[in-house]
Amino acid sequence: xxxxxxxxxxxxxxxxxxxxxxxxxxxxxxxxxxxxxxxxxxxxxxxxxxxxxxxxxxxxxxxxxxxxxxxxxxxxxxxxxxxxxxxxxxxxxxxxxxxxxxxxxxxxxxxxxxxxxxxxxxxxxxxxxxxxxxxxxxxxxxxxxxxxxxxxxxxxxxxxxxxxxxxxxxxxxxxxxxxxxxxxxxxxxxxxxxxxxxxxxxxxxxxxxxxxxxxxxxxxxxxxxxxxxxxxxxxxxxxxxxxxxxxxxxxxxxxxxxxxxxxxxxxxxxxxxxxxxxxxxxxxxxxxxxxxxxxxxxxxxxxxxxxxxxxxxxxxxxxxxxxxxxxxxxxxxxxxxxxxxxxxxxxxxxxxxxxxxxxxxxxxxxxxxxxxxxxxxxxxxxxxxxxxxxxxxxxxxxxxxxxxxxxxxxxxxxxxxxxxxxxxxxxxxxxxxxxxxxxxxxxxxxxxxxxxxxxxxxxxxxxxxxxxxxxxxxxxxxxxxxxxxxxxxxxxxxxxxxxxxxxxxxxxxxxxxxxxxxxxxxxxxxxxxxxxxxxxxxxxxxxxxxxxxxxxxxxxxxxxxxxxxxxxxxxxxxxxxxxxxxxxxxxxxxxxxxxxxxxxxxxxxxxxxx
Numbered sequence: 228x229x230x231x232x233x234x235x236x237x238x239x240x241x242x243x244x245x246x247x248x249x250x251x252x253x254x255x256x257x258x259x260x261x262x263x264x265x266x267x268x269x270x271x272x273x274x275x276x277x278x279x280x281x282x283x284x285x286x287x288x289x290x291x292x293x294x295x296x297x298x299x300x301x302x303x304x305x306x307x308x309x310x311x312x313x314x315x316x317x318x319x320x321x322x323x324x325x326x327x328x329x330x331x332x333x334x335x336x337x338x339x340x341x342x343x344x345x346x347x348x349x350x351x352x353x354x355x356x357x358x359x360x361x362x363x364x365x366x367x368x369x370x371x372x373x374x375x376x377x378x379x380x381x382x383x384x385x386x387x388x389x390x391x392x393x394x395x396x397x398x399x400x401x402x403x404x405x406x407x408x409x410x411x412x413x414x415x416x417x418x419x420x421x422x423x424x425x426x427x428x429x430x431x432x433x434x435x436x437x438x439x440x441x442x443x444x445x446x447x448x449x450x451x452x453x454x455x456x457x458x459x460x461x462x463x464x465x466x467x468x469x470x471x472x473x474x475x476x477x478x479x480x481x482x483x484x485x486x487x488x489x490x491x492x493x494x495x496x497x498x499x500x501x502x503x504x505x506x507x508x509x510x511x512x513x514x515x516x517x518x519x520x521x522x523x524x525x526x527x528x529x530x531x532x533x534x535x536x537x538x539x540x541x542x543x544x545x546x547x548x549x550x551x552x553x554x555x556x557x558x559x560x561x562x563x564x565x566x567x568x569x570x571x572x573x574x575x576x577x578x579x580x581x582x583x584x585x586x587x588x589x590x591x592x593x594x595x596x597x598x599x600x601x602x603x604x605x606x607x608x609x610x611x612x613x614x615x616x617x618x619x620x621x622x623x624x625x626x627x628x629x630x631x632x633x634x635x636x637x638x639x640x641x642x643x644x645x646x647x648x649x650x651x652x653x654x655x656x657x658x659x660x661x662x663x664x665x666x667x668x669x670x671x672x673x674x675x676x677x678x679x680x681x682x683x684x685x686x687x688x689x690x691x692x693x694x695x696x697x698x699x700x701x702x703x704x705x706x707x708x709x710x711x712x713x714x715x716x717x718x719x720x721x722x723x724x725x726x727x728x729x730x731x732x733x734x735x736x737x738x739x740x741x742x743x744x745x746x747x748x749x750x751x752x753x754x755x756x757x758x759x760x761x762x763x764x765x766x767x768x769x770x771x772x773x774x775x776x777x778x779x780x781x782x783x784x785x786x787x788x789x790x791x792x793x794x795x796x797x798x799x800x801x802x803x804x805x806x807x808x809x810x811x812x813x814x815x816x817x818x819x820x821x822x823x824x825x826x827x828x829x830x831x832x833x834x835x836x837x
Contacts, residue, residue, distance in 0.1 A: 238480045243584040294368030295755035297533065297748040298355070299740040302346055302376045302462055303543060304397065304565040305331070305614065309351035311359060311369060314756040319737055321362060323354035326583065329478045330394065331764040335649070337402035338394035341382050344462065345469050349530050356531040369532060370755050372541030375546035375739050375749030376462040378488040379567075381437040383448050383513070384465065386458045389474040392447040395462070395833065396437040399649045401608060404658050404798075407672075410436070410506070410787040422548060424493045424500055425593040426577065426586025431649075432605070435459060435490035435507040441509060452510060461485045463540050468515075470537060471525030478525040482540040483513040487588035494518070494588055497598060519591040521746040523753065524766065539747025543739050545567040545590050545696070549709050549746060550738030554758075558741075559695065559703060561688060563712035566652075567609035569691045569701060570601045577601055581795065582694035583654025592746060592758070602698060604653040604691025608646040608662075609684045610712050614682060615648070617815050622673045630715045634679035639679040646683055651794070654694045661797040666791050681718045683723040686787040687759060692726060705729040707768075709738040723771040727780050732769040 277365070280786065293313060301308040305385060310322035322454050325347040330338045330445050356366045379398035384391045396402075411429055416423060421429055431438075433526035438459055441448045451457035463485050468477035486492040486499075493500040494800035497517065517526060524537045541549065544562055548570045551560040568775025572590065577586050589601035608615075613629050616622045623629055643666050664676065688706075696702040705728055712718055713732045723730040773780075 232819050251262050261755070263644035264634075269279065271797050279524075283303065292611075293364045295370045295748070296320065296364075296368045297744040297756060298352070298372045298535070299539075299541065299743040300351070300372065300374045301543070301737075301740040301743065302344060302348065302374070303327075303468065303548075304339075304377045304380075304399070305610065308345035308740065309348070309355045309384075310661045310737060310744070311355060312741060313490045314370075314746045316743065317365065318822050319339070319733070319735060319741075320364060321355050321358040322737075322740075323351045323358065326351055328477055329397065331404070333463075335404075337397040337400040339380070339397055339464055341384065341391040341395045342592045344395070345466065346607075349836065353531050361460070366531065369535055371536050371538045371542070371747040371753045372527065373743030373745070374463050374537060375541050375543050375545075375743035376466065378433050378461060378485055378544070379437075379464065381430060381434045381441070381459070382462065382465045383438070383441055383445075383451070383457055383459050384468075385451050385456050386479075386796060387456050387474065389469070390760055392457065392789055393441055393445045395465075397442065398432060399414075399611075400437065401649055401658065402439050402502070403431045405435050406439060407658070412504070420502065421490065421506070422579075424495070424503060425490050426579065427490050427493050428453065428585075428657060429490075431653075431658060432607075433490040434486060434507065435503070438489075438509055439507050442477070454511060455512070458515070459509075460515050461489065463542070464515045467537055467540065467669045469528075470527055472528040478530075480524055480540075481543075482518055482520045483588045483591045484520060484542040484545040485540070486517045488542060490638055494600070497588075497591075503679055506524070513667060516717075519594050519596065521590075521750045523597075523750055528537070530766075531533060536750075536753060537747070538753050539743050539745070541590060541743055541746060544570055544603065545588070545601075545631075546742035546746075547709050547739040548572065548589055548739070548742065550742030551709060553598075553707070553734070557701065558700065558707075560707045560709060560738075561692075563609050563684065563708065563710035563718070564739075565611045566608065567606035567684060567688055567691075569604040569688065569695060571695055573600050573602055576600065578698065580698045582697050583656060584691070584694050584698060592747070592749065592753060596598040602695060604695055606684075606687040606691060607649045607652045611648070612644070612646040612680045612683060613712075615646070616677065620676065629681065630717050632674045632683055633717045636672075636674040636678055638675070638681055640670060640675045641676045642671050642679045644683045645787075645790050645794040646680070646681040647794045650798075651791070653691050655791075655795075657761045657795050658795050659798045660791075660794045663790065663794045666786075675763070678717075678737055681715070681721055682725070682783075682787075684718065685722045686784060689690055689725050689784060690712065705731055707792070708732045709736055711736075719771045720774065724775045725780055725784060727773050727777050729773070731767055732773040 294316045296311050297314050298311050306324050306326045309325040311320045357368055382394045407429055444834045458479055464481045468479050487494050491503050499514050519539050521539055523536045527533050527535045547562045553560055553572050556574040561569045579586050585603040587601055587603050589599040590597045613626050644664050647660035647662045651660040713736055719730050745756055749758050
């Protein structure tokens with residue numbers, strides 16, 4: 228297979244689409260029918276939606292026959308989307324996206340509202356179905372739904388009321404650093420049973436320590452556990468339980484890929500591990516049932532697609548691996564989203580890294596199918612740095628503007644940006660690091676900072692790719708990429724320059740959602756999407772060749788490494804950020820000063836009386 232082409236889950240169509248050439252049909256169709264302005268979402272009314280669905284079925288004879296179709300919920304850290312694909316051609320027919328708020332109640336804390344996330348899923352499904360109607364496509368042709376989700380983010384809810392007991396604690400959250408340090412002291416140096424069973428380092432990144440914190444600090448959670456009312460899950464579990472009925476018989480489950488990111492799951496036995504649960508203080512009865520990535524979990528119980536089976540579930544990075552068709556040992560992909568994640572398929576064998584990478588479950592495509600594993604390099608901050616420039620500094624008004632700013636200067640002019648907002652992940656796993664911008668001069672302006680931010684994403688990818696090459700022994704000849712940031716051509720060219728290898732991306736970049744749709748359509752009992760090699764055909768890939776010499780690339784990379792070293796050690800155990808802020812840390816400074824003066828004056832007054 229050449230670097231310019233890659234397999235995709237597309238079966239040959241009987242005839243070309245009227246929307247354009249075979250490789251661009253979905254994109255051309257979408258261009259001809261842009262989304263119409265939409266009114267603000269109204270509260271969910273399942274009965275009314277069902278009525279509209281019946282009316283749509285009555286008019287089916289007047290609509291174009293497309294299908295079978297498969298939908299995919301892509302619930303990420305920054306946004307929720309619902310996308311619909313043609314299972315015979317893999318083309319994207321329509322989608323809708325809603326941005327999700329992130330809350331930062333304290334330094335290092337990152338939370339989201341689980342109910343907002345659920346509402347956004349219903350909204351995206353309904354709006355996408357409306358757009359399909361505008362395209363004259365009958366939604367009754369949607370035969371299955373797959374779920375892809377941000378991993379590790381932790382939710383605990385009441386199974387009687389259906390209400391979340393606390394905000395979702397997001398994967399980026401750092402509040403558990405003191406917990407991690409305390410637990411680390413209890414692991415024998417020569418017997419790291421946590422890593423040997425889970426493939427993961429003990430880190431704030433994973434769900435176990437977040438759940439441990441909730442059980443220790445949130446009275447509602449403690450009470451619900453005591454009363455046998457609490458359920459725990461990552462975002463996929465919360466969504467599947469809610470979409471399949473919630474308090475009225477919702478299915479409490481997760482898949483092996485998401486379970487493998489909790490630090491409670493034994494990746495060898497594919498079961499929750501009692502020793503791990505005891506170590507982290509987690510009651511096993513609140514954990515979801517673990518299923519394969521491709522099987523029918525339950526049916527949609529409300530909304531425009533009521534009655535459609537939910538039959539696929541993958542953590543977002545596993546979904547992208549499937550969507551990029553990385554089914555062979557040694558195939559790898561890099562996804563640029565909120566963070567940046569490089570995964571390499573290692574087949575049926577767990578490969579443990581000596582260079583800071585994670586060992587994780589890649590996928591299991593059916594109850595009786597074998598499990599596949601992957602090596603993963605995880606970068607916490609990629610697209611999130613663009614959002615930070617937009618929301619915190621106001622350098623840009625939209626995320627797309629960063630490419631224009633970077634293009635104006637074409638260089639960072641010696642400015643280097645290490646966006647260690649949540650510490651450093653692979654290959655360092657250094658929670659004490661914090662973000663820095665260095666190499667500033669009077670000449671530096673916002674364009675240089677924008678360029679440096681894009682370079683930072685590329686340098687971080689270089690670090691995890693180097694680690695991957697050392698672990699695997701065979702360097703990648705090119706890098707397959709996907710994710711929202713790949714639409715930025717400056718970033719893609721920078722990435723090729725810094726890696727000194729070609730970067731290739733598919734013409735249809737929605738590979739995460741595509742992967743979720745593929746496993747849903749291929750599930751037993753659905754069987755509308757074939758994953759057999761003979762049913763796969765080639766798709767055009769856009770290619771970015773390195774345009775600078777290797778020596779210049781190495782100079783820039785070595786300077787970046789110096790900046791990374793300077794970002795470390797900013798947070799110590801004594802600092803309030805590390806876990807247990809005293810009361811004075813939460814008091815306004817003025818109040819603290821005034822109260823101190825009052826105490827001093829009072830003491831002098833009393834001493835005068837005595």
